[in-house]
Amino acid sequence: MKYHLTEQELIEYQFKLASDDRLEGITGHLQSCAQCRKDLEQLKRKFASLHLLCEETKVSEDLISRTVEQAKSPVKTKILFRKSAWIGAAASVLLIGFLSLVAHLNKQTMPAYQTDRQRFAKEPKPTTETIKSDVKTESLLADRFDEGSSIVSRPSSLVPVEEQPPFAPASAIELVVLPRRENVQLTIYNSADLTLVRERRNLTLKKGWNWLQFMWANALIDPTSLSLEPLEQKDKIGIQQLVFPVRLRELGRWLIRSEVTGQVPFEITYFTSGLSWRAFYMGILSQDEKTMHLQGYVRVANKSGEDYDNAQTRLIVGKVHLLDQIAELARRQYPYGRPMWPFRSLDSSGVAGDRRAGDRLGIEYDAKNISSELADLEQLHRKEIRKEGLSEYFLYTIEGTETIPDKWGKRLLSFEAQDIKVKSLYKYDEERFGERTITYVSFVNDKEHNLGETPIPNGQLKIYNQADEQRHLSYVGGTEIKYIPVNEEIELNLGPVRLVSIEPILMDFKTDNYVFDERNNIVGWDEEQAWKVEITNTRTLPIEVEITRGFDTAYWTLQAEIPYGKHDATHARFKVNLQPRSKRAFTYTVRTYRGVREESLTR
Amino acid sequence: MESIDRCLIDAHLKGDTTAFSEIVRRYGDSILGYLTRMAGNREQAEDLFQETFKRVHEKAHTFRGGQFKSWLFKIATRVTIDNARRCRRVKLISLNQNLDCNNKNEELSAVAVADSHNPSGEVIKNEQTEQVRHAIQSLPDKQRATLVLAYYQQLSYPEVAEVLGCSVGTVKTQMYRALRTLAKKLPDVGEGLE
Numbered sequence: 026m027k028y029h030l031t032e033q034e035l036i037e038y039q040f041k042l043a044s045d046d047r048l049e050g051i052t053g054h055l056q057s058c059a060q061c062r063k064d065l066e067q068l069k070r071k072f073a074s075l076h077l078l079c080e081e082t083k084v085s086e087d088l089i090s091r092t093v094e095q096a097k098s099p100v101k102t103k104i105l106f107r108k109s110a111w112i113g114a115a116a117s118v119l120l121i122g123f124l125s126l127v128a129h130l131n132k133q134t135m136p137a138y139q140t141d142r143q144r145f146a147k148e149p150k151p152t153t154e155t156i157k158s159d160v161k162t163e164s165l166l167a168d169r170f171d172e173g174s175s176i177v178s179r180p181s182s183l184v185p186v187e188e189q190p191p192f193a194p195a196s197a198i199e200l201v202v203l204p205r206r207e208n209v210q211l212t213i214y215n216s217a218d219l220t221l222v223r224e225r226r227n228l229t230l231k232k233g234w235n236w237l238q239f240m241w242a243n244a245l246i247d248p249t250s251l252s253l254e255p256l257e258q259k260d261k262i263g264i265q266q267l268v269f270p271v272r273l274r275e276l277g278r279w280l281i282r283s284e285v286t287g288q289v290p291f292e293i294t295y296f297t298s299g300l301s302w303r304a305f306y307m308g309i310l311s312q313d314e315k316t317m318h319l320q321g322y323v324r325v326a327n328k329s330g331e332d333y334d335n336a337q338t339r340l341i342v343g344k345v346h347l348l349d350q351i352a353e354l355a356r357r358q359y360p361y362g363r364p365m366w367p368f369r370s371l372d373s374s375g376v377a378g379d380r381r382a383g384d385r386l387g388i389e390y391d392a393k394n395i396s397s398e399l400a401d402l403e404q405l406h407r408k409e410i411r412k413e414g415l416s417e418y419f420l421y422t423i424e425g426t427e428t429i430p431d432k433w434g435k436r437l438l439s440f441e442a443q444d445i446k447v448k449s450l451y452k453y454d455e456e457r458f459g460e461r462t463i464t465y466v467s468f469v470n471d472k473e474h475n476l477g478e479t480p481i482p483n484g485q486l487k488i489y490n491q492a493d494e495q496r497h498l499s500y501v502g503g504t505e506i507k508y509i510p511v512n513e514e515i516e517l518n519l520g521p522v523r524l525v526s527i528e529p530i531l532m533d534f535k536t537d538n539y540v541f542d543e544r545n546n547i548v549g550w551d552e553e554q555a556w557k558v559e560i561t562n563t564r565t566l567p568i569e570v571e572i573t574r575g576f577d578t579a580y581w582t583l584q585a586e587i588p589y590g591k592h593d594a595t596h597a598r599f600k601v602n603l604q605p606r607s608k609r610a611f612t613y614t615v616r617t618y619r620g621v622r623e624e625s626l627t628r
Numbered sequence: 629m630e631s632i633d634r635c636l637i638d639a640h641l642k643g644d645t646t647a648f649s650e651i652v653r654r655y656g657d658s659i660l661g662y663l664t665r666m667a668g669n670r671e672q673a674e675d676l677f678q679e680t681f682k683r684v685h686e687k688a689h690t691f692r693g694g695q696f697k698s699w700l701f702k703i704a705t706r707v708t709i710d711n712a713r714r715c716r717r718v719k720l721i722s723l724n725q726n727l728d729c730n731n732k733n734e735e736l737s738a739v740a741v742a743d744s745h746n747p748s749g750e751v752i753k754n755e756q757t758e759q760v761r762h763a764i765q766s767l768p769d770k771q772r773a774t775l776v777l778a779y780y781q782q783l784s785y786p787e788v789a790e791v792l793g794c795s796v797g798t799v800k801t802q803m804y805r806a807l808r809t810l811a812k813k814l815p816d817v818g819e820g821l822e
Contacts, residue, residue: 033808036804036807036808040803040804070816072811074760074815075760077753078764078780081657082661084652084660084677090649092656096648096681096685
């Protein structure tokens with residue numbers, strides 16, 4: 026069955042709109058089909074009329090010189106007015122809402138316009154109706170602006186703003202361009218993956234409705250937290266709505282109603298994830314281990330996908346209650362969806378890929394940890410960190426501003442305290458540490474210890490010891506410290522020590538005072554153990570040792586050579602001081618009461 | 629060609645006042661032709677022409693290399709769209725007028741009276757020209773821009789895509805739609821027209 030080319034195929038062939046293969050096929054068909062050749066000729070004749078507009082256009086020298094002259098003239102008023110698409114709408118509103126005002130205006134300004142018409146309007150058209158007159162007034166006004174006349178600004182009250190908000194920007198041209206940040210403030214919480222970002226930007230608005238597009242591709246911003254506030258002219262600017270266009274991800278558009286034209290500073294706030302900070306500390310014990318030099322640092326890491334230049338950085342210590350994880354909100358598939366998206370469904374489906382990406386980030390972080398630490402050390406310079414208490418949190422403000430690029434970390438000195446009086450204590454507690462002696466250093470976060478200005482955030486502490494007079498350091502141990510409020514004592518576990526050994530030896534064991542029931546079963550007895558505890562200090566410093574002994578029961582009595590304290594129901598504690606390079610031993614006998622013998626102790 | 633454009637832009641940015649007028653001379657004809665076909669009349673096209681080069685003057689620093697011609701046509705297109713939108717809004721409150729925004733009918737009659745050495749033939753040709761112009765003006769902005777750039781300004785489809793900021797496929801679709809519409813509206817000028 027023979028077929029003929031459609032009009033579409035003929036058009037595509039004539040104007041080379043189809044693919045090469047398709048064009049070849051059509052050419053082959055045309056060679057064999059007279060009817061289609063005839064149709065093509067007819068189409069060509071039809072489109073031949075397009076040649077009527079093919080006349081050569083020549084630019085006159087006059088136009089060139091006018092264009093060059095105009096281009097050199099001041100531009101601002103013209104650009105603003107040319108870009109404004111609201112002239113017509115404003116004219117209609119003028120007509121309807123402010124008829125009397127317009128009439129008054131016309132009376133006052135027509136003579137001037139008549140003059141201007143000669144100067145600026147090329148072919149003034151007759152105004153036969155009031156409605157045309159209004160339009161003409163508008164266009165003449167526009168011309169006056171265009172030509173850079175002395176009228177720099179127009180009373181804004183003359184052009185009322187459209188009442189009906191637009192459904193969407195007519196095109197990308199209508200969007201207000203988001204300029205660079207003027208400044209930015211980061212408030213980073215360490216207890217949650219949460220950062221509050223406050224940006225200040227100067228937006229250029231036109232009178233009427235403005236669309237502002239905010240995009241955050243690859244950044245972990247929570248779209249539900251976005252907020253926009255004008256910092257000036259608040260009574261003349263209204264933020265109407267924030268929309269998340271369908272099918273466009275990581276993009277929001279604000280609709281702003283403005284009664285002013287020009288630059289207005291705005292503050293944009295939102296929550297983001299990926300920024301974090303943590304504290305860590307370095308302590309150097311004096312040779313006699315009686316004082317410590319403590320340096321506190323904070324390390325701010327940025328994995329948010331966004332560079333923050335010259336950001337004022339504030340760090341929050343304290344727990345915050347989060348309903349949702351910001352990272353999850355940022356990564357969810359449709360930011361324009363329901364405000365409270367059920368998280369479980371996301372976990373099990375849509376976010377799986379992103380979660381893998383997050384895991385990948387985690388691995389990268391570990392791998393880069395050492396190098397970034399080294400980079401931090403190189404960048405280290407001292408900045409004051411101001412601290413102030415909030416109701417439930419504690420706020421640290423880093424002096425000045427910091428640039429924190431994406432994927433970078435930055436270490437800053439938080440505080441430094443000299444000569445903190447510390448107390449070293451060696452602890453022996455088999456139930457907690459096994460048969461090892463553990464070193465503890467303790468101090469109080471108060472003024473007496475040259476501290477106490479602020480709580481100390483949790484973080485990792487590394488303690489070094491001055492090994493010799495040349496201030497060479499030897500590593501003593503490290504530990505995680507928890508949040509230390511002011512006036513609280515902190516005890517730091519620095520790990521096991523070999524130079525102090527404690528050895529409890531069981532010297533004697535016996536049972537007596539058995540109690541039998543009517544069937545001659547044992548229902549109660551006493552146990553008596555005699556222990557000898559040998560302590561060896563091979564250090565060159567005097568030490569204090571705390572030995573904790575447990576008895577498995579709350580019914581016990583103890584007789585010892587040295588004083589002891591009852592630590593709790595089942596434990597007793599001995600404290601012993603030893604001179605440098607010395608040994609010491611003490612004995613104690615403990616009687617424990619079992620079964621019905623417990624009653625004898627209570628009686 | 630491109631290097632000359634680049635040199636002219638650089639010279640303009642460095643303050644050479646003659647460089648800008650050279651740019652206007654170099655591309656004036658084609659830009660004015662484009663704007664005339666887009667706007668529908670010469671007078672408005674001249675206004676848009678000045679506006680286009682004013683924007684070129686202001687935005688020259690944003691030219692990042694590549695096809696200067698495409699960049700220039702892109703600006704001209706934006707100016708045209710801005711103007712069309714403005715005109716449409718004025719038109720909205722002027723529905724009871726017989727004259728449209730471009731006042732083409734007046735211009736047509738003026739041309740018809742002026743060229744009167746072969747009155748009957750010229751009048752028919754003017755009528756047909758006006759029909760073509762009206763048909764092109766009735767196209768949506770993007771289709772009109774695509775047609776004018778590709779057909780009258782002889783830009784390749786990839787160049788048109790660059791000017792309009794879309795894909796070549798989109799350009800071809802717009803072009804086909806424009807031609808399909810025009811096929812119904814254009815006069816059949818017969819064999820005599822070349």
